[in-house]
Amino acid sequence: MKLRHPDAARQISRAAIIGAGQMGLGIAYVTALHAKVPLTLHDPSPSVLSSSLKRLDKLFERDVEKARISREEAEAARARITGRQGDGTEGGLEGEDVDLVIEAIPEIPDLKIKLFSRLSALLPPPTILGSNTSSISLTRLAAAASREEGQSLTNTNEGNAQAGRVVGIHFFNPVPQMKLVEVIPALQTSPETLERAREFGKACGKEVTTSADSPGFIANAILMPMINEAIIVLEKGIATKEDIDTTFRLGMAHPMGPLALADLIGLDTCLHIQRVLLQETGDTKYRPAGLLVRMVDAGWVGRKVGKGFYEYDQVR
Numbered sequence: 001m002k003l004r005h006p007d008a009a010r011q012i013s014r015a016a017i018i019g020a021g022q023m024g025l026g027i028a029y030v031t032a033l034h035a036k037v038p039l040t041l042h043d044p045s046p047s048v049l050s051s052s053l054k055r056l057d058k059l060f061e062r063d064v065e066k067a068r069i070s071r072e073e074a075e076a077a078r079a080r081i082t083g084r085q086g087d088g089t090e091g092g093l094e095g096e097d098v099d100l101v102i103e104a105i106p107e108i109p110d111l112k113i114k115l116f117s118r119l120s121a122l123l124p125p126p127t128i129l130g131s132n133t134s135s136i137s138l139t140r141l142a143a144a145a146s147r148e149e150g151q152s153l154t155n156t157n158e159g160n161a162q163a164g165r166v167v168g169i170h171f172f173n174p175v176p177q178m179k180l181v182e183v184i185p186a187l188q189t190s191p192e193t194l195e196r197a198r199e200f201g202k203a204c205g206k207e208v209t210t211s212a213d214s215p216g217f218i219a220n221a222i223l224m225p226m227i228n229e230a231i232i233v234l235e236k237g238i239a240t241k242e243d244i245d246t247t248f249r250l251g252m253a254h255p256m257g258p259l260a261l262a263d264l265i266g267l268d269t270c271l272h273i274q275r276v277l278l279q280e281t282g283d284t285k286y287r288p289a290g291l292l293v294r295m296v297d298a299g300w301v302g303r304k305v306g307k308g309f310y311e312y313d314q315v316r
């Protein structure tokens with residue numbers, strides 16, 4: 001493909017990923033293996049960080065055993081990943097020559113807004129500030145990046161440059177297997193940033209789609225109401241969880257049913273997304289199912305803890 005913008009040709013030669021949960025570690029995997037970009041993987045929780053690095057070792061080992069990659073490729077990719085405790089803004093990234101940051105922290109607007117505001121103060125443009133958000137407005141995150149000590153830089157050259165390098169780079173779970181990246185420009189995103197994000201997605205071995213900055217973008221605007229409805233059908237006692245999932249697997253040729261998929265995504269993440277959709281649209285069709293809220297209250301948030309709608313032996 002011909003690059004339209006000279007800046008878009010700038011290589012990503014160093015990256016940082018913030019949040020080493022299920023998405024952060026998957027993004028680290030494809031960035032190191034396919035895009036061949038060295039990176040630091042940050043998480044405030046020492047236990048999450050160490051279990052994610054162990055999980056990465058296992059993922060590389062599994063792909064070598066399955067002859068998907070050679071041992072040399074696996075070792076070279078693993079050597080590109082360094083774990084670092086913290087959220088990247090407390091001495092983790094200062095002065096680092098990073099071309100791209102992708103955050104994969106929880107789907108909570110205030111958390112992401114604070115992070116973008118801190119990252120923008122730390123890493124000047126043209127470092128791209130990417131978000132793996134499933135539903136939160138990139139335009140809001142870009143506005144947070146163009147604020148300094150609470151003051152808006154909107155429509156100044158500096159503010160435009162700060163906000164123009166923010167973009168949504170939305171990977172799918174599990175990242176090593178799923179072949180899609182949804183790229184979402186904020187209203188402020190520059191064409192160069194958009195093109196570099198698309199090129200990065202392709203370098204990670206993914207097909208890239210583009211969505212406008214609208215609640216839930218393409219994927220979750222459609223998927224989350226479906227998952228929520230499946231939970232409501234279960235809650236009303238219309239069918240068992242197995243029969244709901246079987247309906248989608250065998251009746252609609254989905255690889256997994258909506259309740260099993262909700263467990264894979266994480267019920268906490270589903271609830272956060274549903275709340276963002278409700279808040280952003282004001283449309284009560286996005287009201288989260290009561291059972292979803294109760295399950296999250298109970299801490300039964302899916303595969304990552306071993307229990308959601310189903311039970312799992314392997315906990316991350």
Ligand SMILES: NC(=O)c1ccc[n+]([C@@H]2O[C@H](COP(=O)([O-])OP(=O)(O)OC[C@H]3O[C@@H](n4cnc5c(N)ncnc54)[C@H](O)[C@@H]3O)[C@@H](O)[C@H]2O)c1
Pocket residue numbers: 018019020021022023024042043044045048086087103104105106107108111115132133134135170171172173264265266269304
């Ligand atoms: N789970 C999915 O299927 C899926 C798919 C696509 C996108 N996403 C999006 O990816 C993001 C992460 O989701 P996940 O499933 O990996 O969640 P997760 O709960 O597995 O991981 C989140 C990680 O962020 C860390 N964290 C918490 N607060 C932090 C902070 N302030 N700064 C830095 N790190 C912090 C946590 O320790 C945790 O390891 C969310 O925005 C989610 O919407 C999730």
